[in-house]
Every structure is written in structure tokens, then in C-alpha cells.
Amino acid sequence: MARGIMALIIVAVVVIVHQTCSGSEPDLDSYYQHCPGSSCGILYINYPFRLTSDPENCGDPRYNLSCENDQTVLYLYDGRYYVREIDYTNYRILVVDPVFVDGYDSFIPRYFLDTxxxxxxxxYDLDTFTRVFFVKCEKPVNSKHHLNTSACFEDDGVVVDSSKRYRYVVLSGSALDLGDLCQIDQISFASWLDLPYDQDLRTISCSFVHDPSLWNFYLSWDEYEVGRPGEPGETYESKVSNYLKE
Known part of the structure; x- marks a missing residue:
């Protein structure tokens, strides 16, 4: 008799605990609901992305985008970037620092971004990119690894130390050879895919430098982690847990 009563008590406790836990779990499906796509300017916004003006249960909240004056904007870390393209087939998004679109009030990215x-x-993770160092020097540097931007922006409207008036762009791989009396102003990324590895940057024209598309770069997202609409992907915590079990 006592054993039967104990069994009933155990069953009751299990039922109560199960109901309590089920009630406390967030409804993940509500965050990954497939909603009609949005648009901002010329861009179509679809899952996993969502505009901040969309209903809360649409898209993945980790992939918020803003629509500002018909311009799609991504806020990433401490930076603000214009979205130029969303490639849903290859799971990547093309972004650019606003300084290269709004006008060259200074030829230096507004936001620091590095690996x-x-x-x-x-x-997000970095996709196809070139790491770019924006450098200013006290003396001219004659090196094939240095792209002279001072010549392209004689009057950039920015007051700088006149002793460091020589400005260059140095690509990754050459950053340790910045030149004497030089210092890094900023670090960012670009998609310089058409340049051969040993390209002499001294031969590049100003028209090439002024091309805004040169300064775009890709960020990628993981389809496995975000899942598909109505089908949440693996969480960061579960990914780490599974990794530790291997």
C-alpha cells in the first residue's frame, strides 16, 4: 500500500515539473515565423533578416536591419554600415562603411572593424575580404605595398597634423612594413578581388580609388545556426555543448 502511494506521489511530481518547465520555455517558433518579406529601397528583406519595424515574431531577432531614408542599415558592434546586397543563395550580405557612399569628407572609414x-x-562571420590599413606618415613612402590616397584627396576638408600629411592604404600581408614614421589611423575591410597578389599599388589610378564598390565587403551567416522559417537552428549554447561532448 505504502509503495503504491509513493508511486502515485512520484508520478504527480513528474507531471507538475513537466508542466512548469514547459510553461517557462520560450516559444521559439514565434521568433522564427515565416512572415511576408519587407523592402527598403531596392532591397528585399526576407528571413532570417527582419526590419526593426516588422512585427516582433517575424524573422530572427539576431538579424535586425534598419531602414533609414530608404537605405538598409546594419548596426554591427560599434559600427553602422550600409547594406548593398543580400545574397540569400550563398548566405552572405554585402556592406560598406558610409564614408565611401555619403562622400569623402575624409578618406578614412568611420568605424573600426577587424578580425x-x-x-x-x-x-555574422567574415566572408570574402581584404584587410585594409589606413595609414598616415610624416614622410613620403615609396613602396609598391602603399597606395597613395593623398594625391586623390588633396583637399579632404579635415584638419590633420600637417607633419603627417601623407596618407596611404596598405593591404593585409604588408601591414608589418608600414614605413618609417607612420601610424595606423583605421582598420577595415574591402573586396579587392580583381587585384593580383603582387600588384604594385603605386600604379593604381585615383578613379579606381574613388569607386565605392571597391570598399564593399561580405559578411556571411550560418544557415545551420539560423535554421529555416518556422524551424529554429542550433543555439550557441547547444553548439558548444555538442562540441564538448565530441
Whole structure:
């Protein structure tokens, strides 16, 4: 008799705990609901992305985009970037620092971005890119690794130290050879895919430098992690847990 009563008590406890846990779990499907796509300017916004003006249950909240004056904007870390393209087939998004679109009030990206910004569990990763260092020097540097931007922007409207009036762009791989009396102003990325590895940057024209598309770069997202509409992907916590079990 006592054993039967104990069994009933155990069953009751299990039922109560199950109901309590089920009630406390968030409805993940509500965050990954497939909603009609949105648009901003010429861009179509679809899952996993969502505009901040969309209903809360649409899209993945980790992939918020803003629509500002018909311009799609991505806020990433401490930066603000214009979205130029969303490639849903290859799971990547093309972005650019606003300074290269709004006008060259200074030929320096407004926002610092480097590989150190990205870590495991972040919604984005770097895709195809070239790491770019924006450098200013006290003396001219004659090197094939240095793209002279001073000649292209004689009057950039920015007051700078006149002793460091020589400005250059140095691509990754050459950053350790910045030149004497030079310092890094900013670090960012670009998609310089058409340049051969040993390209002499001194031969590049100003028209090439002024091309805004040169300064775009791709970020990718993981389809496996975000899942598909109505089908949440693997969370960061579960990914780490599974990794530790291997």
C-alpha cells in the first residue's frame, strides 16, 4: 500500500515539473515565423533578416536591419554600415562603411572593424575580404605595398597634423612594413578581388580609388545556426555543448 502511494506521489511530481518547465520555455517558433518579406529601397528583406519595424515574431531577432531614408542599415558592434546586397543563395550580405557612399569628407572609414571583433557565436562571420590599413606618415613612402590616397584627396576638408600629411592604404600581408614614421589611423575591410597578389599599388589610378564598390565587403551567416522559417537552428549554447561532448 505504502509503495503504491509513493508511486502515485512520484508520478504527480513528474507531471507538475513537466508542466512548469514547459510553461517557462520560450516559444521559439514565434521568433522564427515565416512572415511576408519587407523592402527598403531596392532591397528585399526576407528571413532570417527582419526590419526593426516588422512585427516582433517575424524573422530572427539576431538579424535586425534598419531602414533609414530608404537605405538598409546594419548596426554591427560599434559600427553602422550600409547594406548593398543580400545574397540569400550563398548566405552572405554585402556592406560598406558610409564614408565611401555619403562622400569623402575624409578618406578614412568611420568605424573600426577587424578580425578581433568576430568570435564564436556571433551572428555574422567574415566572408570574402581584404584587410585594409589606413595609414598616415610624416614622410613620403615609396613602396609598391602603399597606395597613395593623398594625391586623390588633396583637399579632404579635415584638419590633420600637417607633419603627417601623407596618407596611404596598405593591404593585409604588408601591414608589418608600414614605413618609417607612420601610424595606423583605421582598420577595415574591402573586396579587392580583381587585384593580383603582387600588384604594385603605386600604379593604381585615383578613379579606381574613388569607386565605392571597391570598399564593399561580405559578411556571411550560418544557415545551420539560423535554421529555416518556422524551424529554429542550433543555439550557441547547444553548439558548444555538442562540441564538448565530441
Amino acid at each position: 578581433s571583433n568576430f568570435s564564436l557565436g556571433d551572428p
